[in-house]
Structure formats: structure tokens, C-alpha cells
Amino acid sequence: MTGVEPPYRRIAAEIRRRIDLGELRPGDPVPSARRLTREHGVAIATATKVLALLRDEGLVLTRPGAGTVVAPAHRPSGPGTSTAAPRPGTAGAPSGPRRGPDGGEPELSRDALIRRAVARADAGGLGAVSMRQLAAELGTATMSLYRHVRGRDDLILAMADAVLGDAPLPAVPPAGWRARLDLLARAQWAVYRRHPWLPHVISMARPQPLPNGMGHTEWALRATDGLGLDRHVRWHVTITLMAYVRGIATNLEPGEQAVQDTGLSDDQWVDRHRDTFQRMFSTGGLTRMAALTGPGQVDIDLETVFDFGLRRLLDGYAALIEGRDGEAGPGR
Known part of the structure; x- marks a missing residue:
């Protein structure tokens, strides 16, 4: 079909718009490939193409230990857009911790840190929980996080206890x-x-x-x-x-990751490989498996x-x- 924008271009355009409006500032992390698959319901390959396109356009770059972030030299690209950064309190201003009374280091609580870390883990797994990335999201120095937790291991334990407390x-x-x-x-x-x-x-x-x-x-x-x-x-x-x-x-997590990586539900995965399984049943002496996977579905998940x-x-x-x-x- 002509005139239909591919999903990866549509998602990239949305991130580009957020960068142009100042919602994502230079140095801010952009959604990871895993997060994009969750939020937009696309396969991991599509999400990877989104980030590759933005990288090719010079809008984002990869920093060791920080992941994919907005490139520091970016300026709004659309017609009629302003090159000035959004003023605090305007609609385009990024949300984050409030600055302290003296306008210096942002105010930050232990609970806010833990909740932000939980959100990152929910979106991208424990691998997405980085002290540097959290500090960037919260608009504060990495070392300031250590006022609230002793380190990443301590933070992860605090995250675990927090979510267990959400189900009293x-x-x-x-x-x-x-x-x-x-x-x-x-x-x-x-x-x-x-x-x-x-x-x-x-x-x-x-x-x-x-x-x-x-x-x-x-x-x-x-x-x-x-x-x-x-x-x-x-x-x-x-x-x-x-x-x-x-x-x-x-x-649970490997199952979700498999869906994201392949773009197939569990049922779709079985359907796609049904012929392969049937050949294995018939040639591998798996008679009981063959008999119990005959006509009629068995509801197992x-x-x-x-x-x-x-x-x-x-x-x-x-x-x-x-x-x-x-x-x-x-x-x-």
C-alpha cells in the first residue's frame, strides 16, 4: 500500500517531536528498544530501527553506561520552531525533581528515586537500572543518589521491598x-x-x-x-x-522478552513451528506427546x-x- 507510514517512522517522528519541543533535552535518555516494544506494541526489530533512524539523523547517540541519549548539539528541525530552550513552567518543559530553594541541586527523596528505578525495571528489566541513567532522568548528579542508597545493589533491594509493599x-x-x-x-x-x-x-x-x-x-x-x-x-x-x-x-520475564524479540504471541509461535514439532513427534519416538497434542487444544500457560x-x-x-x-x- 502507498501512503502508509511504516510504524518505525511514525514512532521515530513522535520521539523527534518530543526532542524538538524540549521534552527530551540533550543528555536525556530516550526510550529503550524494549520500552518501545511495550508502549507501541511492535517487535524488537521495529524498535531497533526507530533508534537506528534517530541515530542516523544525528538526534541521538549511544553513551557507554548511559544507553541512547539525546545528542548534545541538537536543535529543533521543523519550520517555525524556536531554538530557545523551553522556560521553566511552560508546557514544553521536562518534568523532574524541583530545584532546591537556592536554585541548585534538585530536591530528591529516597521514595522518588526508588519509584523511578522501579519504572525503569518494569520497562526494561534490571539491566535498565543504572545509577548514571537514573541521575540523568532525575536531573541530578550521580553522587547525590548515594545520599539515599549505598549503591545499585542496595537500590534494587529497596525496589523489591517497595513493590512487595504495594500488595499488602x-x-x-x-x-x-x-x-x-x-x-x-x-x-x-x-x-x-x-x-x-x-x-x-x-x-x-x-x-x-x-x-x-x-x-x-x-x-x-x-x-x-x-x-x-x-x-x-x-x-x-x-x-x-x-x-x-x-x-x-x-x-515471566523471559516469556515477555521472547514475545518482544519475535513479535509473536505464544500461540502464534506454536502455530508457526507446528510442522517442525509434528516431524519431531513422528521421527523421535515421542508417541505420548504426539497422542496428547492431537485434535483439541490443551489450555496450558x-x-x-x-x-x-x-x-x-x-x-x-x-x-x-x-x-x-x-x-x-x-x-x-
Whole structure:
């Protein structure tokens, strides 16, 4: 078709407009390829072409450790545009931390830093969280961030605790150990779904100083009060439950990345490779797989796997608590 602008040119024009208006200033980071795929629903290849076009036009450049930023020598390119920078308080002025009373270093709070870092991780994964890039976005010096966090590792832990705190558990728990553990597991799953980078931060092997995370652990331990289980069993019930949720959740981010990289949904990916799979079934002796992937769709995705596994895990806990598996009871 003629007269239809390719998606990458349309997206590039939008970023170019923001640069011309001063919404993105020299040195400011521009949206990453991963962020463009999220915001515009395009494949990673299309997003990469957007940045390549802007780079070819001299509007952006790549800085080691900072990513793709607006080029320092850029001037508005459209007819009738002004070369003057937008004045503070005008519609074209970039948003950011307010300047201090003396007009110097911007005011910055720990919470604002953490929330900005969470937004970057949500858009581009943990790799997008850089102290230098955060400082550039917040309009402050990199060293000023260290007044609020000891370093990147400390910041990432603070991000994890902040998002866990965004899903508080009810003050009055439901009746019964199973309902309480089920509620906790699904609350954590929901947090992982909103922040796919989070399961890659949480450690099951080494306790982390996360007040909100420790509150989840306390909730799980309280759920097993009065059941006649010793502390060894109660700790294993708690940690196994949370490790199960986290383990399934580690697949969320790679799954999203695969969709962005290929531009195909999971169903579209299977459809595209169906013939290849069928050949493998028929020539590789995979008779059970062939039989169970015949006519009629089987509804399997991370949600159904999570739900199925959680129910079976809690069934196992019920057998343990009720003493039906031969290993239940105090001291076992």
C-alpha cells in the first residue's frame, strides 16, 4: 500500500517531536528498544530501527553506561520552531525533581528515586537500572543518589521491598490455614506479574533485609499456628510455598522478552513451528506427546501451571497436616 507510514517512522517522528519541543533535552535518555516494544506494541526489530533512524539523523547517540541519549548539539528541525530552550513552567518543559530553594541541586527523596528505578525495571528489566541513567532522568548528579542508597545493589533491594509493599495482606486473615496460604501465594504471584524482574532479586537461600518481604513470611508462619507442626516443618512449609511461586515467576520475564524479540504471541509461535514439532513427534519416538497434542487444544500457560501446582502443593500440605502421608506430625 502507498501512503502508509511504516510504524518505525511514525514512532521515530513522535520521539523527534518530543526532542524538538524540549521534552527530551540533550543528555536525556530516550526510550529503550524494549520500552518501545511495550508502549507501541511492535517487535524488537521495529524498535531497533526507530533508534537506528534517530541515530542516523544525528538526534541521538549511544553513551557507554548511559544507553541512547539525546545528542548534545541538537536543535529543533521543523519550520517555525524556536531554538530557545523551553522556560521553566511552560508546557514544553521536562518534568523532574524541583530545584532546591537556592536554585541548585534538585530536591530528591529516597521514595522518588526508588519509584523511578522501579519504572525503569518494569520497562526494561534490571539491566535498565543504572545509577548514571537514573541521575540523568532525575536531573541530578550521580553522587547525590548515594545520599539515599549505598549503591545499585542496595537500590534494587529497596525496589523489591517497595513493590512487595504495594500488595499488602489483609489485616484480618481468612479462616483456615489453606485459605491463608492460598491468599499469600496469589498475592505474591500478582506482584511478580506486575514486576517480572522481581523473582530474579528474591533469594530463597539467603534471607534478605526486606521488611515487607519478611511480613509475608510472618503471615505464612502464622497460618500454621496451632496445627501441631514443629518449627522445622513450619519453616519448610513457608519457604517451599514461596519458592514455588518465585520459581514459576522466573519464567515471566523471559516469556515477555521472547514475545518482544519475535513479535509473536505464544500461540502464534506454536502455530508457526507446528510442522517442525509434528516431524519431531513422528521421527523421535515421542508417541505420548504426539497422542496428547492431537485434535483439541490443551489450555496450558503460566497461569494454569501456577494454579494447578499451587492447588496440588496445598493438597500435599493437607496430607501432611492431617497425617495421611506417613511422615506427618511433630518432629518429622
